[in-house]
Amino acid sequence: MEQSALKKVKALFLDMDGVLWADKKEIGNLHEVFESIREAGLTVLFGSNNATKTPEEYCEKLASFGVSVQPEQFFTSGIATVYQLHKDFPHGPKIYVFGSPSLKKLLRDNGFEVVEENADVVLASLDREISYEKISRAMIEICEHGAKFYATNTDSTFVTENGWRPGGGVMVNCVETCTGVKPFVIGKPNTVMIEMACKANGLNPDEIMAVGDRYETDIAGGINFGARTGLVLSGYETPETVPHLDPQPDLICKDLAELVNALKELQK
C-alpha cells in the first residue's frame, strides 16, 4: 500500500478491547488521544465484536475517561445482529439468546421477542453464566425445532485487567460441537459492522481505517471490506506475531496515540 493512499482516510473504525482499554484500565490517556483525533479532523466510529454492552454503556465508560461520544457512533456485533436479523426475518423472529443480559435487552429494545423455548433463531455470544442447561437448550432449538444458528462473534479470548479470558467463541463452539451446525457469524472479520458504519456516515471503504489489536478479526475484516488498516500492539498481537501477518496492515503502531500521530504526519 502506498502511504499516500492513507491521505484519503477521513474516519477511524475503532475496535475497543485491547485498543482503548484492557477491561477497566485505559490504554494511554484516552482524553488526550481523542483530543488529538479531533484536531486531526477524523470522524470516530466504534466497532467491537464484544456484544455484552449497549452503546449507552460504552458512552458511560468513555465518559469516565473524560471522552464525550454519542451512542450513534457505536456499531457493535450486537447492533449488527439486530440489523442482520431484521434483514433475514422481516416478520420478527423469536430468539433464544445464549448470551449476556445486555444483549437480551438490546434485542428486546429493538422489537425482538426473546424466548426460552420454541425459538426461530439461536444467538450465541459471550455468556459469563454459561451452563450445561443453556447448551442443551440451544441444541434442542436447533436440532429439534429447526432454529437457525447465529453468533455475534467467534473471538477465542478477550483481554481483562487480569489477563486473557475465554471469549464468545467458546460458547459458539459448544453449540457447534453438539449440533454439527455452523453459525452465521456477524462480527469481524465479517463486514456487517463496518458496512453499517460507512453507510450511516456516507463513507467509501477507502476513506475509513479499521483499527484493532487482533489481525484475524479487526484487520482481516478491514481488508475484506476494502478499508485501510491499522494494527496496534496494545492488545493481542505482539512484535513477535507481526512478521507472520500476511498481507501486512497499512500501519503498525505501539498504541492508538502513536497511530493517530502517524496518520496526522502522513496527512500534513
Ligand SMILES: [Mg+2]
Ligand atoms: Mg480487540
